[in-house]
Amino acid sequence: MCKVLIFSCIAAVMLMTAAYGAPLSTEKEHLLKTLIRDLELLKKSKDKIDLDLYTPTEKQECSWRTLQCYLTEMGTLENEIEEEDVDNLQNIKKNLQSLMDLIPQGTGCKICEANEKENFPKFHEELSNFLRSMLK
Numbered sequence: 001m002c003k004v005l006i007f008s009c010i011a012a013v014m015l016m017t018a019a020y021g022a023p024l025s026t027e028k029e030h031l032l033k034t035l036i037r038d039l040e041l042l043k044k045s046k047d048k049i050d051l052d053l054y055t056p057t058e059k060q061e062c063s064w065r066t067l068q069c070y071l072t073e074m075g076t077l078e079n080e081i082e083e084e085d086v087d088n089l090q091n092i093k094k095n096l097q098s099l100m101d102l103i104p105q106g107t108g109c110k111i112c113e114a115n116e117k118e119n120f121p122k123f124h125e126e127l128s129n130f131l132r133s134m135l136k
Contacts, residue, residue, distance in 0.1 A: 031099045032135050038092045039128050042085060046124050049080050052117040055126050062109035063134065064100055069112035070127050071096040077120075 053073040056066040074093050081089055118126070 025102065028099065028102050029135065031095050031102070032131050035092060035095050035099070036128060036131050036135075038088055038095070039124065039131070041088050042081075042092070043124060045082055045085050046121045048082065049077065049120040051077065051080050051120050053077075053120065053123045054112045054115045055118040055123045056112065056115045056130075057126070058109060060133070062106045064103045064105045065109035065111075066130060067096055067100045067103070069115065070130075071100070072112055073123065 053076065054069055055073075056062075056069045058066050071093060074089060074096065077089060078086070
């Protein structure tokens with residue numbers, strides 16, 4: 001009887017976790033908040049950057065592939081940004097990579113080049129919104 005009760009409690013916890021999502025790890029939450037803050041610092045340069053970048057629109061089920069695309073596109077920004085923003089961009093790239101290490105790879109997600117190219121302000125906005133959605 002006791003084993004059945006324990007098993008039932010464990011099953012209930014697993015179902016609730018699946019239904020409501022597991023809480024964010026503190027490391028993941030910290031990375032997301034840091035990335036959002038760093039992107040705000042890069043926002044002041046967004047009107048100076050005349051570059052079209054692949055901008056993913058897939059949501060949570062393709063988080064890893066979406067982050068990979070954003071990380072790749074951040075690499076193309078290095079030659080376009082002001083010198084005072086280089087360290088900030090390096091931090092963003094490092095933190096995107098660290099965040100990717102915490103997320104399982106999705107399947108059936110489209111490659112980066114299959115996304116539309118958008119100007120930098122739109123790219124910046126979409127990345128910021130995507131990171132904020134991951135915080136929820």
